Amino acid sequence: MTAADRAALLRLARATLVAHLAGRPLPSLPGSAGAALRRGAFVTITERGGALRGCVGHVADERPLGEVVREMTVAAARDDPRFPPVEPEELPRLALEISVLTAAAPLPLDPVDPARIVIGRDGLIVRRGRQIGLLLPQVAAEYHWGPAVFLAAACRKAGLAPDAWQEAGTEVLRFEADVFGETGEGGTVKGEG
Numbered sequence: 001m002t003a004a005d006r007a008a009l010l011r012l013a014r015a016t017l018v019a020h021l022a023g024r025p026l027p028s029l030p031g032s033a034g035a036a037l038r039r040g041a042f043v044t045i046t047e048r049g050g051a052l053r054g055c056v057g058h059v060a061d062e063r064p065l066g067e068v069v070r071e072m073t074v075a076a077a078r079d080d081p082r083f084p085p086v087e088p089e090e091l092p093r094l095a096l097e098i099s100v101l102t103a104a105a106p107l108p109l110d111p112v113d114p115a116r117i118v119i120g121r122d123g124l125i126v127r128r129g130r131q132i133g134l135l136l137p138q139v140a141a142e143y144h145w146g147p148a149v150f151l152a153a154a155c156r157k158a159g160l161a162p163d164a165w166q167e168a169g170t171e172v173l174r175f176e177a178d179v180f181g182e183t184g185e186g187g188t189v190k191g192e193g
Contacts, residue, residue, distance in 0.1 A: 001100060005034025006180045009069050013043055013096045014182070016073040021088040026070055035066030040101040042136060043072040044181070045086065048093050054080040059101060059125070059134065069098060097181030099123075099136050104173040112165055112172045114147035125173040126154040126165055133158030137177050 008030040015027040029035055042057030054076035058068050073096070077086040086094070104125050107116055117124070120141040126133045133154045140150040151172065152162035164170045 001034045001037075001178050001180075005032050006098075006178075008032040008035060009065065009098055009100075010096060010180065010182060012066060013069055013073045013098060016070045017045070017077055017086075017094070017096065018091065020074050020077055021086065021091055026074070029064070029066035029070065032066075035064060035069075037065045037100075038062060039065045039068070041065060041068045041072060042099040042101070042177075043069060043076045044097040044099070044136075045073075045076045046095050046097065047090075048095055052083075053086060053090070053094060054083050056080055057099070057101075057134075059104065061101075061103060065100060095182045097179065099138070099177040099179045102176045104175040107172045107174055109172075112151070114151055117147040117150060117174060119145065119147065119150065121176055122174040123177055124150060124154040125171075125175065126151070126158045126160065127171045127173070128158065128160060128164065128167075128169055131158045131160055133160070136179070137175075138179055 012027060012030055019026050038061045040057065040059040040061050042055060044055040045053040047053055056072050056075035056079060058072055121137055123137040124135050135150065135154045135157060145153065151165040155162050155164040160170070165172050
């Protein structure tokens with residue numbers, strides 16, 4: 001993704017949030033090459049200063065990224081069950097971050113080796129049957145977790161015991177994310193490297 005792709009997707013997310021909160025039609029998709037990529041993505045809404053306000057994503061890569069970002073922006077503002085819906089008066093205090101995902105790949109089993117997880121680079125998906133937990137790569141770095149603690153947190157998010165990653169029948173996948181977002185007033189782009 002180029003810096004121009006990132007900026008176009010952030011502008012789309014911001015315009016989507018503004019339109020959603022005003023009850024207006026959502027903006028059209030940008031014409032950038034990055035918006036046409038078929039990738040999964042998460043949109044995170046934080047209060048300026050860092051407090052989480054909503055985060056929702058779509059892992060599958062079957063739709064254009066612009067569509068996913070637009071849909072997940074609305075979902076993060078309205079559907080994250082941890083928070084009440086975002087209200088229009090909050091808009092000036094909110095910042096957006098987008099995590100564009102790579103395809104998830106299973107970690108080698110027998111057993112899963114936590115040393116294969118790179119904190120800050122790898123995100124995790126833990127799955128057993130219908131129970132699924134996903135944590136973005138930036139979560140472990142933000143909380144200063146090591147690989148085993150990261151695995152345990154992903155298990156808990158799936159509703160499993162913290163050591164379920166060591167049990168037969170539990171699948172552990174890792175993925176990477178291109179993470180970029182707004183900083184400060186005016187919505188400048190961060191994470192362009």
